[in-house]
Amino acid sequence: MDGPNTAREIESPAGHIQSLEKGLRILDEFIESPTPLKLADIVRRFDMDRASAFRFLQTLEHRGFLRKDTTTKEYDVGGRVYYWASRLREKTRLIDSFHDQLQRLASITQQTTHLGLFVNDRVLLADFALSDSIISIRHCIGVLEPLYSSAVGKAVLAFLPQERREALIDGLEFVRFTNSTIMNADALRIELAVTRDRGYAIDANETHEGLTCIARPVFNSEKIPVASIGITCVTALASAEPGRFEHLIRSIQAIGNEITAQNVF
Structure with missing residues (x-):
């Protein structure tokens, strides 16, 4: 049975920044995914045009949150996420x-x-x-x-x-x-x-x-x-x-x- 808080979790408060929210949701998709994802996966899952999806991925890659395999063109979680995880280890x-x-x-x-x-x-x-x-x-x-x-x-x-x-x-x-x-x-x-x-x-x-x-x-x-x-x-x-x-x-x-x-x- 799905979590009881799922519906409330995806609601957006008044005054939220839509582009930031979408970027965070895309990053969350990579963290939750058991395998690397391609640009086409993000286009399909978020119902976005390819140009917009690519800009999100490029920005996340530039900041170190994603890394791109130049051969397979797949994206996966980048080093910055693992750095955050290590910093949060004491808190967890x-x-x-x-x-x-x-x-x-x-x-x-x-x-x-x-x-x-x-x-x-x-x-x-x-x-x-x-x-x-x-x-x-x-x-x-x-x-x-x-x-x-x-x-x-x-x-x-x-x-x-x-x-x-x-x-x-x-x-x-x-x-x-x-x-x-x-x-x-x-x-x-x-x-x-x-x-x-x-x-x-x-x-x-x-x-x-x-x-x-x-x-x-x-x-x-x-x-x-x-x-x-x-x-x-x-x-x-x-x-x-x-x-x-x-x-x-x-x-x-x-x-x-x-x-x-x-x-x-």
Whole structure:
């Protein structure tokens, strides 16, 4: 099953630079592709004329993001991308260090699990792990999750110090994703209070119809939430068997305690 955030990810905000967006999408196509691509591939995939596509490729090649094989005329990822990857390696260390636990949580629950990092007052979907279940929800890495509707967002927001939490709530723009989406600050404050009392957050069809997510915060040494881990499951299956939902909660709490105890943050 495709990632629940795919539709939101491709939407373009007002005021965006279309040429820059297209260039980034072309670069992303090369990064995602298992094999090198030719000019004709880009023309076809992006419905562009050859001259425009060639200028994009030539610019990316000039900046080192692509390299061209002069014999085959194929383009592939260039050295600049690998340089960026090496520079970002330290920043992804935390993500890598928790992947095994995400995978173990996925195996225990037979559901997709994911990690949200609290960065610049936003929750970034940084990693996920799939289970062996026939039904598996594939997430989109790099998506910014809504603080007011997603479980990983509410799990962080609920446990922030009150002053910081209120400042973030005051700055929220509530967008309706489903009929269950929380749409005002007062309702959100009530939901966050419940989240603090029980120790975990729930997104019951609030961000994506038909999907339920459970998440709990991960704290640093000062007891401030810096990340959250979540479980995504089809709503109809979340409580299909007696004790199933309780099993999900116990499992995510146990793994969350392990991650917090590592004291990596």
